[in-house]
Amino acid sequence: MVAPVSPGLDARLRLDRAGFELAVEVDVPAGSTLALLGPNGAGKSTVVEVLAGLVALDEGHIRLGSTPLDDPARDVFVPAPQRRMGVVFQQYLLFEHLDVRDNVAFGPACRGRSRRAARNQVEQWLEGFELQALADRRPSALSGGQAQRVALARALAAEPDMVLLDEPLAAVDIEARAGLRRLLARHLGEFTGPRLLITHDPVDALLLADQVLVIEHGRPTQRGSPEEIRRHPATRYVAALAGTNLLTGTNDRGHVRIDEPAITLITADTTISGPVVVTIEPAAVALHATRPEGSPRNTWATTVAAIEPLGDINRIVLDQPVPLLADITPAATTALELAAGVPVWVSVKATEVDVRSR
Amino acid sequence: MTSPPRRVTGRAPVPLVVFGGLGALLFIVPLVGLLGRTPWSELTELLSSDTVLDALRISLVSSVAAAALSVVFGVPLAWLLSRGSFPGRGLLRAIVTLPMVLPPVVGGAALLFALGRRGLVGEPLYDATGLVLPFSIWGVILANTFVAMPFLVISVEAALDGIDRRYEQAASTLGASRSHVFRHVTIPMIGPALRAGAILAWARALGEFGATVTFAGNLQGRTQSLPLAVFVTLESDRDAAVAISLVLVVLALMVLLVLRDRWWSRP
Numbered sequence: 001m002v003a004p005v006s007p008g009l010d011a012r013l014r015l016d017r018a019g020f021e022l023a024v025e026v027d028v029p030a031g032s033t034l035a036l037l038g039p040n041g042a043g044k045s046t047v048v049e050v051l052a053g054l055v056a057l058d059e060g061h062i063r064l065g066s067t068p069l070d071d072p073a074r075d076v077f078v079p080a081p082q083r084r085m086g087v088v089f090q091q092y093l094l095f096e097h098l099d100v101r102d103n104v105a106f107g108p109a110c111r112g113r114s115r116r117a118a119r120n121q122v123e124q125w126l127e128g129f130e131l132q133a134l135a136d137r138r139p140s141a142l143s144g145g146q147a148q149r150v151a152l153a154r155a156l157a158a159e160p161d162m163v164l165l166d167e168p169l170a171a172v173d174i175e176a177r178a179g180l181r182r183l184l185a186r187h188l189g190e191f192t193g194p195r196l197l198i199t200h201d202p203v204d205a206l207l208l209a210d211q212v213l214v215i216e217h218g219r220p221t222q223r224g225s226p227e228e229i230r231r232h233p234a235t236r237y238v239a240a241l242a243g244t245n246l247l248t249g250t251n252d253r254g255h256v257r258i259d260e261p262a263i264t265l266i267t268a269d270t271t272i273s274g275p276v277v278v279t280i281e282p283a284a285v286a287l288h289a290t291r292p293e294g295s296p297r298n299t300w301a302t303t304v305a306a307i308e309p310l311g312d313i314n315r316i317v318l319d320q321p322v323p324l325l326a327d328i329t330p331a332a333t334t335a336l337e338l339a340a341g342v343p344v345w346v347s348v349k350a351t352e353v354d355v356r357s358r
Numbered sequence: 359m360t361s362p363p364r365r366v367t368g369r370a371p372v373p374l375v376v377f378g379g380l381g382a383l384l385f386i387v388p389l390v391g392l393l394g395r396t397p398w399s400e401l402t403e404l405l406s407s408d409t410v411l412d413a414l415r416i417s418l419v420s421s422v423a424a425a426a427l428s429v430v431f432g433v434p435l436a437w438l439l440s441r442g443s444f445p446g447r448g449l450l451r452a453i454v455t456l457p458m459v460l461p462p463v464v465g466g467a468a469l470l471f472a473l474g475r476r477g478l479v480g481e482p483l484y485d486a487t488g489l490v491l492p493f494s495i496w497g498v499i500l501a502n503t504f505v506a507m508p509f510l511v512i513s514v515e516a517a518l519d520g521i522d523r524r525y526e527q528a529a530s531t532l533g534a535s536r537s538h539v540f541r542h543v544t545i546p547m548i549g550p551a552l553r554a555g556a557i558l559a560w561a562r563a564l565g566e567f568g569a570t571v572t573f574a575g576n577l578q579g580r581t582q583s584l585p586l587a588v589f590v591t592l593e594s595d596r597d598a599a600v601a602i603s604l605v606l607v608v609l610a611l612m613v614l615l616v617l618r619d620r621w622w623s624r625p
Binding site: 053095106107154 | 524525527528529530531532533534535536538542543546547549
């Protein structure tokens, strides 16, 4: 079966509210996930509201394929019920008076499905999200992770043309996050329309998004692949937010075999085994002119690929064998005589190699 | 094993106990007086008289009808007051809640001027349909609804103001039209307040006297409800009056028991 070609999102958002101005372009091709990254108050939730049709634009346009959804200049406004935007809200917003099954069935019932077709479809969604055992529960009897699975199933069961995920993992406890992220990756991968993921967690952006758009104070500051954003942050905020070194690998009693490149890092954390996300803060990466002595367990020689000045610190981009970012002071940069192509020794303490299940 | 928690609240301040106790007596003494005066041996006979049975029928029919009308018209009215944006909304809210403050006799008189046979609306209504509202069961129902509906409206309006509207927004993103959202999300969310408001409206209608007697009169078998029967028999047959009062006390207690879990008990 050939899936129908889904249209992409083309949005130019302009909104003026008391003390807040949103001016951002959001383009998401079909079958692609854009992560919208930004601090609190950046206007991320406002983007969800205007795309979902809960708030009207002042200027600009929202088009899904060739269908205009909002265009003040041409007096077009498609209200929320007719937009087919599948929204997953941060606080789930499940209907407490309905059980899990009826929450998932809410969308199909609104779309005027026959009762029988709707019921079969709902059972399939419950199965896909491993919710059959919870089908008769009320939302208040669910854990955060379970509730978010229901919210996702409910949004997708309404057969949306696009999905909007507002901080889908933020309210979920750490233990449930990795499993939910895997589930999210799988279902987002199967969804043929455009996907917009709102997050403040660079790990989510790396593992779930094809492109990242950073907004601050209602305006875009950078757009690129997660890798580009991390390696060449345009602002200090992006550097702090997305600048964490992220690697994926497998932990075996403190020895993390990195997937790419094939090296092994030592971590102090021996409690987590199996597939992990490794994070190393750039400030925790030490650089030396000669081979370091003493306790650091992770040490290797490399060369400087580039230097990104970020105000009071320099971000040193390192290449082979491990792509890493290191933040050091301009004084240290001068002392080590660093420049592109200069050989340097890297060391990272085992306690600074942070691992989390993925 | 756990031991019972130790008391840490200490003794209540003396003035609070004294005044609170006196306040409680105000409600306990009349109830005891009524029970003490009740002719228990003749109760069955007294309560099976035509006067009492007619009044009971009229009270039940008119109070239930008034509660139903309050829901049918009061919920949309509460929605308009809570969500509507039109000029004079504050004034409309004041007018709707006026019967809660107004002496019911004044309300009954106002109804008579408007809907009586020679009234502003009553006269054309009579000319067109021959329907006369005063001195009929319809008049009793109308007077009851007039005094009862404000209780439902303020209860439901407060609930509508208090619910998290993002649930309604979530429903609309799932494809629900505004009326679908209202029926399947808003109404269930305000369910407890709606039930409480309906029962409160019913209780107010059951106890209604002033507006009914002014607008619908006091005709046994047609418009004489239980409170009117109490007032009339108090002059002629004191035992009957006490017996009917007891019926009203029992009905009122039943309402309180139904509402107990939702209202009167604390979490």
